[in-house]
Amino acid sequence: MTTLGLIGLGRIGAFHAETLTNLPEVSRLVITDERPRRVAQVAAKYGATPVDSVEKLLSSGVDGVVVAAATPAHAELTLA
Numbered sequence: 001m002t003t004l005g006l007i008g009l010g011r012i013g014a015f016h017a018e019t020l021t022n023l024p025e026v027s028r029l030v031i032t033d034e035r036p037r038r039v040a041q042v043a044a045k046y047g048a049t050p051v052d053s054v055e056k057l058l059s060s061g062v063d064g065v066v067v068a069a070a071t072p073a074h075a076e077l078t079l080a
Contacts, residue, residue, distance in 0.1 A: 001026070003029075005064070007054055007066070009038045009068070010069075018046060029047075
C-alpha cells in the first residue's frame with residue numbers, strides 16, 4: 001500500500017484528490033494547501049489526512065507527492 005501527498009487543492013487538486021483516494025493501491029492521502037478551510041473541506045469529502053504545511057506533508061511518511069499547486073509555484077515546491 002502507498003501513502004501519497006497532494007499539494008494544492010484548487011479545481012485540479014480536488015480532481016486529483018478524488019482520483020487518488022479511489023485507487024486501491026493508495027492507503028492514505030495527505031493533503032495541504034495555503035487555504036486551511038479548503039484543506040478541511042477536501043479532507044472531509046475524500047477522507048484524506050489534512051496537514052497545515054508542505055513541510056509537515058513531506059515529513060508524514062509519504063511515498064510520493066503530486067504537485068497540483070498553481071504552475072508558478074511548481075519550481076519552488078519541487079526543487080530543494
